Amino acid sequence: MNGPHDMGGVHGFGPVVPQADEPAFHAKWEGRIFALALAAGRAGQWNIDMGRFARENRPPADYFAKSYFEIWLAGLEAMLAQRGLVSAAEIEASRPLGEPRKVDAILQHDAVEAVLSRGRPTERPASAPARFARGDRVRAKNIHPTTHTRLPRYVRGRPGTIERLCGCHVFPDTNALGQGENPQWLYTVRFDARDLWGAEADRTLKVSVDAWEPYLELAD
Amino acid sequence: MTDVELRVRALESVLLQKGYIDPAAIDLLIESYEKKIGPRNGARVVAKAWLDQEFKQRLLAEPAQTLASLGFAGMQGEHTTVVENTPKLHNMVVCTLCSCYPWPVLGLPPVWYKSGPYRSRAVMDPRGVLRDFGIELPVETEIRVWDSTAEMRYLVLPMRPRGTEGWSEEKLASIVTRDSMIGTGLPQLPDGMAR
Numbered sequence: 443m444n445g446p447h448d449m450g451g452v453h454g455f456g457p458v459v460p461q462a463d464e465p466a467f468h469a470k471w472e473g474r475i476f477a478l479a480l481a482a483g484r485a486g487q488w489n490i491d492m493g494r495f496a497r498e499n500r501p502p503a504d505y506f507a508k509s510y511f512e513i514w515l516a517g518l519e520a521m522l523a524q525r526g527l528v529s530a531a532e533i534e535a536s537r538p539l540g541e542p543r544k545v546d547a548i549l550q551h552d553a554v555e556a557v558l559s560r561g562r563p564t565e566r567p568a569s570a571p572a573r574f575a576r577g578d579r580v581r582a583k584n585i586h587p588t589t590h591t592r593l594p595r596y597v598r599g600r601p602g603t604i605e606r607l608c609g610c611h612v613f614p615d616t617n618a619l620g621q622g623e624n625p626q627w628l629y630t631v632r633f634d635a636r637d638l639w640g641a642e643a644d645r646t647l648k649v650s651v652d653a654w655e656p657y658l659e660l661a662d
Numbered sequence: 663m664t665d666v667e668l669r670v671r672a673l674e675s676v677l678l679q680k681g682y683i684d685p686a687a688i689d690l691l692i693e694s695y696e697k698k699i700g701p702r703n704g705a706r707v708v709a710k711a712w713l714d715q716e717f718k719q720r721l722l723a724e725p726a727q728t729l730a731s732l733g734f735a736g737m738q739g740e741h742t743t744v745v746e747n748t749p750k751l752h753n754m755v756v757c758t759l760c761s762c763y764p765w766p767v768l769g770l771p772p773v774w775y776k777s778g779p780y781r782s783r784a785v786m787d788p789r790g791v792l793r794d795f796g797i798e799l800p801v802e803t804e805i806r807v808w809d810s811t812a813e814m815r816y817l818v819l820p821m822r823p824r825g826t827e828g829w830s831e832e833k834l835a836s837i838v839t840r841d842s843m844i845g846t847g848l849p850q851l852p853d854g855m856a857r
Contacts, residue, residue, distance in 0.1 A: 447759055448758065448759055449758050449759075449782040450758035450781065450782065450784075450785045451782065451785060451786045452778070452782040455777075455778035455782045456779050457779055458774050458779045458780045458783070458795070458846075459779070459794070460772070460841070460846075461772065461774070464772045465696070466695050466700070466769060466770050467692070467695075467696065467770075468773070471666060471667045471670040471671070473696070474670050474688065475670050475673075476691070476692070476695070476770070477688040477689075477691035477692050478670070478673065478674055478677060480691055481682075481683045481684070481687055481688055482677060482682060482683065485683070497760070498759075498760070506778070510761065510773065510776045510777075512666055515669065515670060515673070527680070527682065528676050528677065528680065532676045533672045533676060535672075536671075536675050536676065537676065537679060538676060542681055542682065545682060548681070548683065548684060549683070549684060549687045550684045551684055553687070554694070555690075555694075557737070558691075558699070558736050558737045559733075559735060559736040561736040561738065561739065561740040562737070562740060563740040563741065563813075564741070564812075564813040565740075592759060592811045592812060593811070594758050594759060594809065596758070596785060596786075608812070608814055611812060611813060614812075628814070635786075638785070638786075639786055643786075644787070644789060646801070646802065646803060646804050647804075647805045647806075647807065648804070648805070648806050648807070649785045649806075649807045649809060650807070650809065652809075652810070652811050652814045653811065654812070
């Protein structure tokens with residue numbers, strides 16, 4: 443979706459303000475919501491792309507008004523409600539208002555270390571040869587899906603060069619919709635800043651995105 | 663308590679009462695990212711690469727396996743690439759779409775990394791961003807910005823500063839800042855030592 447999360451090249455946000463000696467979490471609740479989201483994802487069996495879409499799929503004014511972990515909270519509430527695990531009314535009441543649903547997996551203390559150190563690799567065996575090769579000139583498609591996608595707006599329609607083949611990876615656009623992993627070749631595509639931002643752009647700048655094959659076409 | 667604190671507390675309480683979470687797992691997840699998984703991991707990798715050419719070549723050629731051999735693998739670091747700064751090239755990492763970041767080596771991202779100012783400008787005006795961090799690169803230095811739009815994660819290998827010859831791995835690691843591994847900073851020599 444052309445959502446508020448897609449920020450590359452947007453003006454008006456002001457300067458970057460680094461903070462010295464920043465802690466992992468700035469308040470106790472930030473740590474709680476971070477951990478609850480990781481653990482509840484296990485019980486709810488949603489995938490990372492569904493989780494991302496739940497966070498970014500909101501009105502821009504709401505997205506910008508919320509802090510990062512407030513967006514995590516909103517995304518988690520949305521996922522839990524969609525799956526009938528926890529309703530907004532239950533959160534307001536601070537207690538269950540019905541029987542819990544049976545869930546397949548609960549993240550137990552003893553499994554945390556293994557879950558973190560294993561992670562969730564997204565590379566899959568390829569079912570077809572890669573369409574593009576290193577050095578090919580390609581163009582990011584000018585597409586505007588209303589659902590989850592990882593092709594940022596600032597590269598759409600722009601020409602770039604295939605720099606690297608990253609293997610075949612789970613395709614977020616279908617995975618977020620529950621339509622399967624549908625693995626696709628993933629490429630690092632390098633763009634000259636002038637092809638992104640025009641003749642006045644920094645001549646020393648190159649920008650790359652990692653783009654799945656369905657996002658790309660051969661440049662004419 | 664603020665509204666958001668109350669809401670998170672209520673949500674946790676419902677999740678617990680419904681049996682969807684193990685509270686000990688929640689505590690351990692938080693503790694892991696507060697105490698164990700942070701930028702000191704990445705700093706160790708960088709210091710090792712500065713000292714050991716053979717390790718550095720392996721790190722650049724087979725980053726995932728090499729990082730895993732040090733125990734820095736897993737969640738949000740499944741497919742990590744290490745990009746090397748040189749006198750001609752400066753690398754910077756961003757996630758314009760949200761907050762993708764190599765957790766096993768850097769921990770969780772700082773607020774500025776996840777914020778509008780950085781996400782909007784890193785891909786368009788990285789020199790301006792660097793000035794916000796007090797850094798001015800030579801005009802001829804090539805800048806490469808890596809937008810983490812997939813599950814590939816990026817760790818910048820900064821240049822070793824002059825004047826650090828003969829330093830131990832531990833002493834070298836102490837000058838490798840988190841920002842220098844994102845590309846918004848440079849290794850920080852102690853006060854009184856020129857760069």
